[in-house]
Amino acid sequence: MAKLKLKAHHIDRDWCKGCGICVRFCPKHVLQLDDREKAYAAHPEKCIGCRLCEMRCPDLSITVETEEEGEKS
Template sequence: MGKGKTSKHLIDKEWCKGCGICIHFCPKNVLEFDEYGKAQAIRPEDCILCKLCEIRCPDLAIQVMEKEEGEEKNE
C-alpha cells in the first residue's frame, strides 16, 4: 500500500449473513464480528488491500477500496 493510502471497507449489513468467511481469510485480522454478528472493519489501518474478503464473500456484501489521504475518516 502506498504512502498516505488507507483502505475503506464498504460492508452491506443487509447482505452480510455473518458467515465469517471474510474474517477467516483476512491475513491482517482487519475484520471482526459486530454486536449483531455482521462483519466490520475494526483495524482498517492494517489492511493491505489484498481484497481476499471481497473475493471470498459469497453474498457480495463487502467492497474494499483505496482511500486517499484527506478523505473523511468516519465512513
C-alpha cells in the same frame, strides 16, 4: 507499481449474513463480527488492500476501496 492504500471498506450490513469467512481468512485480522454478527473493519489501519475478503464474500457485501499511495482523493 505504487503501493495500494486503503480508502474504505464498504460493507453492506443488509446483505452480510455473518458467515465469518472474511474474518477467518483476512491475512491481517482486520475484520471482525459485531454483536449482531455482521462484519465490520475493526482494524482498518492494518488493511493491505489485498481484497481477499471482497473476492471470497459469498454475500457480495464487501467492497474494498483503495487508492495509490500519495494520490490525492
